[in-house]
Amino acid sequence: MVSIHPQAIVHRRADLAKDVEVGPYSIIGENVVIGEGTKVGPHVIIEGWTIIGKNNHIYPGVIMGTEPQDKKFKGEKSFLIIGDNNIIREYATINRASGEEEKTKIGNNNMIMANVHIAHNCSIGNETALANLVALSGYVTIEDQVVLSGFAGMHQFIRVGELAMVGAFAKVGQDVLPYALVDGSPAKVYGLNRVGIKRANIPLQEEKELKRAFNLIYRSGLNLSQAKLKISE
Numbered sequence: 526m527v528s529i530h531p532q533a534i535v536h537r538r539a540d541l542a543k544d545v546e547v548g549p550y551s552i553i554g555e556n557v558v559i560g561e562g563t564k565v566g567p568h569v570i571i572e573g574w575t576i577i578g579k580n581n582h583i584y585p586g587v588i589m590g591t592e593p594q595d596k597k598f599k600g601e602k603s604f605l606i607i608g609d610n611n612i613i614r615e616y617a618t619i620n621r622a623s624g625e626e627e628k629t630k631i632g633n634n635n636m637i638m639a640n641v642h643i644a645h646n647c648s649i650g651n652e653t654a655l656a657n658l659v660a661l662s663g664y665v666t667i668e669d670q671v672v673l674s675g676f677a678g679m680h681q682f683i684r685v686g687e688l689a690m691v692g693a694f695a696k697v698g699q700d701v702l703p704y705a706l707v708d709g710s711p712a713k714v715y716g717l718n719r720v721g722i723k724r725a726n727i728p729l730q731e732e733k734e735l736k737r738a739f740n741l742i743y744r745s746g747l748n749l750s751q752a753k754l755k756i757s758e
Contacts, residue, residue, distance in 0.1 A: 530567075548585070557590065560609070573621045574602060578609040578633070589619040593645030595663060601625040608633040608651075619643040623663070632669075644681075656693075668703065670725060672718075688725055690718040702742075704735055714743060 528546045529535055535547060536555040545559050548567035553559070557571050562580040565571070569583055575590030583589075590605045592598060603622040610633055613619075617637050622629045623645040631643070632651040642660045643649070650669035655661075659673045662681035667673070671685050674693040685691065685701040692708030701707050706718045717739055722732055741752040 542579075554590065573605060575605040575607070575621065577607045578611075580609055581607065581611045581613065583613045584615045584617075584639075586616040587613050587618075589613075589617075590621050591618070593620045593623040593663070595623040595645050598623045598645075603645075604628045605631075607631045611635045611637065613637045614639040614641075617641045617643070620645045622646045638675075650687075670721065672721065688718055688721045690721055702739075704739075 526543060527541050530547060530549040532549040533547045533551045535541070535553040538555045539553045540558040542559060542561040544561055546564045547553060548565060548569070550567050551565055551569040554572040556574045558576045560577060560579040563577055563583070565583045566585040568585050570588045571590050573590035601624065603624060603626065605619060605621040606628050608631060611631060614637060616639055620629060620643065627646055629643065629645055629647050631649045634652045635649060636654045638655060638657045640658045641655045644661055644663040646664045647661050649667045652669055653667055653671045655673045656675040658676045661679045664682045665679045666684040668685060668687040670688045672690045674691060676693055677691045677695045677697065679685070680698040683697060683700050686703030686705065688703055689701045689705045689707065691697060691701065691712065694710060695708050695712040696710040697707065697712045704717050704722060706715050707713060708715055717735060738756045741747060741755050742749065745752060747755065
């Protein structure tokens with residue numbers, strides 16, 4: 526059965542699966558849905574139209590589903606959708622989307638560390654790691670298996686491609702190619718994310734093809750259109 530601490534406040538219309546745990550002083554709003562096996566620690570606030578999947582662990586002080594920090598927002602119905610098996614550490618803040626029926630989305634098996642901020646309309650894939658104090662502006666897309674190191678900041682509307690790694694304190698103002706390693710303020714590309722590629726067990730031949738494509742784009746002197754033609758040959 527649901528385990529709700531007597532000092533937690535859970536709206537009577539909130540939909541909690543049978544084995545959800547809610548710690549003391551947490552507040553769960555009217556339109557919240559929480560799936561089986563999810564643990565909500567103490568002092569957590571979950572508001573808005575927030576749908577949380579199975580087997581997530583939400584640590585103390587997390588605030589999610591709150592209104593977006595967007596001047597265009599006029600109180601419309603919008604969502605925060607979170608998948609399964611995510612770890613969301615202390616004091617992370619995750620806003621719901623801006624725009625009628627729009628969504629902020631987080632996939633499965635992600636590690637979101639302490640004090641991370643995920644703004645409105647962001648989309649995070651699966652198996653990512655967002656280290657302490659990472660900040661995502663609105664409309665940022667983080668693809669699968671990305672690693673964002675501590676204090677890294679993402680400008681609004683950018684996309685960080687699959688298996689990319691962003692260094693600590695990086696200021697990322699443009700899209701990051703899949704498999705790339707970027708660092709600095711402003712961020713620059715330094716090469717391929719070789720550690721991530723090895724951990725992902727990408728076959729050696731594919732790794733060689735990635736290296737060839739990277740060299741054509743960044744080190745050949747060709748413009749992007751020319752490099753793309755060479756890559757496709």
